Amino acid sequence: MFTTNIGTDLVKAKQFLEEGEVVAIPTETVYGLAANALNPNAVAKIFEAKNRPHFDPLIVHLKNVDEFEKYAQNIPDSAYILAERFLPGPLTLLLPKQSVIPDLVTSGLETVGLRIPYHQLTLELLNSLDFPLAAPSANPFGYISPTTAKHVADQLNNKIPYILDGGSCGVGVESTIVEPTANGIIVHRLGGISLEELKSNFKDVSLNLNHASNPKSSGQLLSHYAPKKRLIFTSSVQQEIETHTESNIAVISFFETSYSNATVFPLSKVKDLNEAASNLFKVMRHLDEGVFDLIIAEKFPEHGLGRAINDRLQRAAY
Ligand code: TXA
C-alpha cells in the first residue's frame, strides 16, 4: 500500500525509480507504468501492480538512439532508418536483446522492444537516470489504456507511490510495434505511426497482427483494451441500435452525426483521425463510467490512425 502522489517533480520520480519502485510516466501515446528495466525485482512490481500475466513482455524506454547497442544486438540497417525517420516518437522496435536485459522484461523471448518516447518530461527523466525504464501501459491488464494522470490514479491508487503528470497524451493510442529485418519491416501492432508512413519509407512492409493462441504481444490478443460494459463494433450502427431498443445506448462516431434512440459521442468534429485517436480512450472510459448500458462504436476509415482506432475497437468488442 502506498499513498499515491501526483505531480511534476522529476527529482521525486527519479528517487522512487532508483529505489526500485514503480512510477507512472507520461508519454506521447499513453501513460506507462515504469521501473528500472535492469532490476528484475523492480520489474516484478510492475506485473504485480497491473495484474499482468508474465507471458506478456514489456517495452524498454530509452533516452536516445545511442543506447540501442547497449540493449540490442545484430541491429539491421532498417532499424536505424526507422530511428532517423520516426524517433523519438510512437514507434517500438523489436530487436535481438543483449543479456543485460532480464528475462522477466522480455518474458523469456530473445527480442526486446525498444522505444524512445516523444515527451519532454519523460525524456528529461530518462536523461537523469543511468538505467532505461521498462513500462507497459499504466492500466490494469486488459482494460482501457490511460491518457491522463487522473486515469492512472483512478485505477492504480495506493498501488504505486508516484504519478508523473505530463498532461493529456497527444497521440492517444499506443506505439506501432515493428520488427526491423534485413529486407524491410514486419508490423506487430498498429499504433501512432501509420502504415502509410511506414510504407513510404520501406518497400517491404508485412503485417503480423493476430496470434490469439500464442500472442507475441498482448496487443495481439483478440480481447484487449476492453471496457466493463458491452461494446459492439459495427459499420451499420443504426441497424444495431434497432436490435437493442431496450438499452440506453451511446455511440462512438468519427465526426458529428445523429442516430435515433442513441446519444452520439463524436471523436473529432473536424474529421481528423489523429484527433479522433487522441480522444478514443478518454471517451471509452467516460462511457464505461457513465449511465449507458451499451456502447456501439462505428467503424472508422481504414487509413492513417483510423486503422489503429479500428484495431483497438475490434479488440475492445471481442
Ligand atoms: O505506446 C506504448 O507502446 C506504451 C507506452 C507506455 O510506451 N506502452 C505499451 O505497453 O503499450 P504495453 O505493455 O501495454 O504493450 C506493449 C506490447 C505488449 O503487447 C507486449 O506483448 C509487446 O508490446 N512486446 C513487448 N516486448 C515484446 C517482444 N520482445 N516481442 C513481442 N512483443 C513485445
Ligand code: MG
Ligand atoms: Mg497495454
